[in-house]
Amino acid sequence: MTNTTGDYLEHVTEPGERWDTIAWAYYQDAGMMELLIKENRHLFPGEIAQFPAILPPRLPLRIPVVEQAPLDVNLLPPWKR
Template identity: 40%
Template structure:
């Protein structure tokens, strides 16, 4: 199965967590985005910059989400 992704053009001062929140609803889920765009940073030991270069064309992987459990499936302390 081919990897599915969306295209995102980075704007000024965009950070990885901003992009993750926009597409995944979770600012901490930027790992798949960085992994899909590692070719933007060819030095293997170079740190990934905090800000995405403006105008960079990023691949945003389409990830499958797990549906939230129904309230009757939650333990009593989580209802």
């Protein structure tokens, strides 16, 4: 579930969701989970090691909107230009 709110989307977690799966769903890059954790630090006071791997259900997460660089068509193979 998502709602647009300014520079963020809001995602309400479902049972069994993890940081990496949410990052993949929004950014197609599981490595972006670090950005999600940083932006939602307020939900889990304390050290990063105490963040849960599996998120509780119905947790409202802020998903930052990240602008992507324009696609360089010169990097595409000729049949996709």
